[in-house]
Amino acid sequence: AQSVTQLGSHVSVSEGALVLLRCNYSSSVPPYLFWYVQYPNQGLQLLLKYTTGATLVKGINGFEAEFKKSETSFHLTKPSAHMSDAAEYFCAVSDLRGGGNKLTFGTGTQLKVEL
């Protein structure tokens, strides 16, 4: 069974500061990894994903994440936080078995950006 752990249910940063949201996964097969963002009262929007190839992936809104197999991690970063980044962020791993790729989500990290 696959699982995702997101350390820190709440993260607070100052505007302009580095954003680091942590995600560790467990998987018995090579994983597909995703970060989704959820703004208040909205659905889940894909930020970025790792499937194969380059381990540093870039997404929308200046976010990027690096797949580190040795650490089973897929941490999300952004060099400079903006007020509009305040949202909840979910890391997810895909289970490729069963004919589709069911996503297993972490518990989410609420990002707060302060002036």
Place this chain on the structure above:
Amino acid sequence: EPEVTQTPSHQVTQMGQEVILRCVPISNHLYFYWYRQILGQKVEFLVSFYNNEISEKSEIFDDQFSVERPDGSNFTLKIRSTKLEDSAMYFCASQGASETQYFGPGTRLLVL
């Protein structure tokens, strides 16, 4: 840009009543999913659907739940007899040839 839509955005129902949540996936997508998110908790997989049949379901998806793609465009989730603990945000997602799932805005279900 194509998007997944869901109706209604909010639904309030009495315990024991049947509800149907509707989704219109992105055209030409092949895989369809339902997830739910109980308030304050993580998003949980309910069921996946491919080629007009369920391909996988979670332990949450018991006999009270069913899914259907009645007309080739809509994708519905039916809860036959709602319970208080079914109160949650329900998300529909669709996936095409790539591995990315696109989520709808959700239906917030409140069971009283």
